[in-house]
Amino acid sequence: MSNVRTARHRPTTLATRLMQGSVLLVGLGLVCLARQADAATPVTATFPVTATVTSACTVSGSSLNFGSAIDPLSVSTPLDATSTLTVTCSSTTPYTVSLSAGANAGGASNFASRTMKSGSDTLAYQLYLDSGRATVWGDGTASSSAKNGTGTGTAQSLTVYGRLPSLANVVPGSYTDTVTVTISY
Secondary structure, three states: OHHHHHHHHHHHHHHHHHHHHHHHHHHHHHHHHHHHHHHHOOOOOOOOOOOOOOOOEEEEEOOOOOOOOOOOOOOOOOEEEEEEEEEEEOOOOEEEEEEOOOOOOOOOOOHHHOEEEEOOEEEEOEEEOOOOOOOEEOOOOOOOEOEEEEOOOOEEEEEEEEEEOOOOOOOOOOOEOOOOEEEEO
16 A cells, blocks of 8 residues: 555645646746836936037138239339138138238238338338228238128138239339238137
8 A cells, every 4th residue: 555655646746746837937927027018118218419519710811913024114003913811610600800911011010011022122012901902901900900700611702902002113023021811710
């Protein structure tokens, strides 16, 4: 009889273990389903996106050339010429373009004394904001004016109007001066 008991007891133990395993598997399955359900619930958050755009400007210019073979006996004066400044400023940026009196004027605000030189010889000239050559282009001091504008984000052309008022008693030579362009914004 002891053999029968052992045989009966084994199937019961095996059945119990199988049932416990099934319950364990069902429980694990429910836990997995619960975790999947938790993972399927969206969680949201926000974060800032920022950028700081600064104002910027550039300026460049072409040479103002009154001529390379001026005959003072046959050219009538005043002798006029133009040059172009190219200003590029970021959109809506207000700017002011100033011109210096030149390297040979003898002072930063000596706009009335703009002079080109060839060695020690001089040739007076002037730069203007307008085609009628009435408003001296300078920095806004000493009876001069500066050019104001607003940037568009693209290149803007500004015309510099130059004038040689007289060629009387000019010594032949190659005359030059250097004018500094300043853009404030």
